[in-house]
Amino acid sequence: MKKSFLTKALAVFGVSLFSLSNLNNAYAADEKPGKVLYVYNWTEYIPTEVLKQFTKETGIQVRYSTYESNEELYSKLKLVKGEGYDLIFPSSYYVNLLKDEGYLRKLDKSKIKMDNVLPELLGREYDPNNEYSVPYTYGFTTIAVNTDTYDISKVTSWKDLWKPEYKNLTLLNDVLDNFSMALLSLGYDPNNATDEQVEQAFHKLQELSNKVVQYNSDSPEVPYIEGQSSIGMIWTGSAFRAHLEGNSNIKVVYPAEGSILWVDNFAIPAKAKNVAGAYEFINFILRPDIALKIVEEMGFQTSNSKVKALMPTEWQNDPALFPSEEVYKKAIMNNIPTSRLELFNNYWNRLKVN
Numbered sequence: 001m002k003k004s005f006l007t008k009a010l011a012v013f014g015v016s017l018f019s020l021s022n023l024n025n026a027y028a029a030d031e032k033p034g035k036v037l038y039v040y041n042w043t044e045y046i047p048t049e050v051l052k053q054f055t056k057e058t059g060i061q062v063r064y065s066t067y068e069s070n071e072e073l074y075s076k077l078k079l080v081k082g083e084g085y086d087l088i089f090p091s092s093y094y095v096n097l098l099k100d101e102g103y104l105r106k107l108d109k110s111k112i113k114m115d116n117v118l119p120e121l122l123g124r125e126y127d128p129n130n131e132y133s134v135p136y137t138y139g140f141t142t143i144a145v146n147t148d149t150y151d152i153s154k155v156t157s158w159k160d161l162w163k164p165e166y167k168n169l170t171l172l173n174d175v176l177d178n179f180s181m182a183l184l185s186l187g188y189d190p191n192n193a194t195d196e197q198v199e200q201a202f203h204k205l206q207e208l209s210n211k212v213v214q215y216n217s218d219s220p221e222v223p224y225i226e227g228q229s230s231i232g233m234i235w236t237g238s239a240f241r242a243h244l245e246g247n248s249n250i251k252v253v254y255p256a257e258g259s260i261l262w263v264d265n266f267a268i269p270a271k272a273k274n275v276a277g278a279y280e281f282i283n284f285i286l287r288p289d290i291a292l293k294i295v296e297e298m299g300f301q302t303s304n305s306k307v308k309a310l311m312p313t314e315w316q317n318d319p320a321l322f323p324s325e326e327v328y329k330k331a332i333m334n335n336i337p338t339s340r341l342e343l344f345n346n347y348w349n350r351l352k353v354n
Contacts, residue, residue: 037277040085047297070094086272092126104132105268116286133265135303141260143253144234158185170229173215175348176334184257202347237300239320261331
């Protein structure tokens with residue numbers, strides 16, 4: 001998932017050490033072709049036991065390294081000229097960028113268990129025919145409410161966060177999520193906002209910042225669990241993690257203007273060497289029993305369409321894990337053109353220093 005800037009910076013350094021010491025010689029080791037799979041993924045995204053089970057069942061050793069942001073993934077691929085990895089996990093709005101710059105291989109979907117993927121996640125605008133990506137995990141940016149403090153029935157809109165009765169907010173430490181929230185509250189389309197509309201959103205966020213106790217993307221559920229905040233933003237997976245820890249009072253509200261849908265995807269780099277192993281890994285992760293292990297350990301939604309039937313009834317009825325069809329219809333996806341990101345980042349930096 002997305003993390004804070006400081007964490008990203010530390011992770012960049014750590015992964016760079018991996019690349020300098022190992023990556024250039026990764027395929028020079030005395031190993032049988034196809035028996036080693038080089039996976040580059042977000043941190044805390046696949047349990048270690050799942051990786052061990054994959055190796056036990058297939059004989060394929062997984063060389064696993066991690067990143068903290070799409071920007072870090074992109075920078076690494078540029079640094080190593082697209083070589084050294086067999087499987088990566090870019091977010092929706094980065095699939096197009098990586099594809100356009102030649103970093104992704106076109107997928108052979110006949111080799112993938114596509115029937116195991118939620119149809120609501122397929123055919124999205126960033127890859128309409130899923131030619132280069134298949135969803136792995138997803139979630140929504142929503143409103144979090146501690147029902148021990150506030151009446152959840154009175155919270156229906158992003159606009160409510162600006163109401164004076166709601167104090168001590170926690171917001172995500174994420175540029176696009178914050179600006180999308182503000183633009184939606186103003187009635188604008190975040191992906192097609194004009195310069196003037198973005199400036200309005202900036203001033204709107206400035207108003208809200210006076211009530212913000214922290215911007216947290218490392219463990220967004222913690223401020224609500226510890227009582228620092230009782231309302232604000234959260235990722236649905238983080239809310240469900242709170243439920244797994246016994247904090248069922250942390251509820252999610254899907255705003256009337258639409259929540260923000262994000263998807264992280266399986267993608268095979270154009271220069272991958274163990275392509276067959278990558279397909280085998282994708283299909284292994286898409287198994288319902290494996291998807292269940294991931295949900296149990298990590299707490300976030302997987303793209304698996306068959307895992308729900310394996311879950312306890314309480315989980316099946318938890319809207320943080322399984323939102324209604326209406327939520328999908330109303331949700332927007334951040335798909336802001338790369339050329340516009342600098343504008344958002346400049347305003348974000350101004351907001352954070354005030």
